[in-house]
Amino acid sequence: xxxxxxxxxxxxxxxxxxxxxxxxxxxxxxxxxxxxxxxxxxxxxxxxxxxxxxxxxxxxxxxxxxxxxxxxxxxxxxxxxxxxxxxxxxxxxxxxxxxxxxxxxxxxxxxxxxx
Amino acid sequence: xxxxxxxxxxxxxxxxxxxxxxxxxxxxxxxxxxxxxxxxxxxxxxxxxxxxxxxxxxxxxxxxxxxxxxxxxxxxxxxxxxxxxxxxxxxxxxxxxxxxxxxxxxxxxx
Numbered sequence: 198x199x200x201x202x203x204x205x206x207x208x209x210x211x212x213x214x215x216x217x218x219x220x221x222x223x224x225x226x227x228x229x230x231x232x233x234x235x236x237x238x239x240x241x242x243x244x245x246x247x248x249x250x251x252x253x254x255x256x257x258x259x260x261x262x263x264x265x266x267x268x269x270x271x272x273x274x275x276x277x278x279x280x281x282x283x284x285x286x287x288x289x290x291x292x293x294x295x296x297x298x299x300x301x302x303x304x305x306x307x308x309x310x311x312x
Numbered sequence: 313x314x315x316x317x318x319x320x321x322x323x324x325x326x327x328x329x330x331x332x333x334x335x336x337x338x339x340x341x342x343x344x345x346x347x348x349x350x351x352x353x354x355x356x357x358x359x360x361x362x363x364x365x366x367x368x369x370x371x372x373x374x375x376x377x378x379x380x381x382x383x384x385x386x387x388x389x390x391x392x393x394x395x396x397x398x399x400x401x402x403x404x405x406x407x408x409x410x411x412x413x414x415x416x417x418x419x420x421x422x
Contacts, residue, residue: 230409239400239412240355253409287354294409298343300357301402301410 199224201290201304209310210278218273218307220288228252228294229271230301231263232287240287246271247294283311315339315405318413326421331388333416335401342404344384346375349415350397391420
């Protein structure tokens, strides 16, 4: 059983640039959620994807967007980067949300630094 | 306003002492989950509680879900240095999916 993998592990971008983060879900999981974790804070929910559709969104602006592919892998795109976007971005996979609460399995995250 | 409060935010204990963290919600929850995040790591799922008054144990860890399903606790007996990390409660607050509390950072002094 393969776990959740994220790439890249670290990234440095300049304010105003765009970034794409990638996530491969754990085998057997069809749902992917993205979280932003600032230093010393709890993970903040960005959005969730299920069956290639957005299935819930947190309080993040539209410049945060995502995709899910037929193989359940996912991308998080952030446009017009701001300094406050510097954080650890976590991807978590889980089972079908319609089956009830399901544990989240997290990847190691991508550490994004915006300068 | 804030929907979940987790206390304390920080806790230093001597190795061998007990530790408890509390999670309080302003709304009734269908379920609650607990996660542990080691320094420099990612959150790792510990347990899920669904039933009112439910108590679950994992070795030295005891998890409890309140009767009103608005609060939960995690108790660690006889802490060890391997227990160091931040413990998060997480639940379906509002219309969001799994939402995390601010966490309790546990330091264990050997």
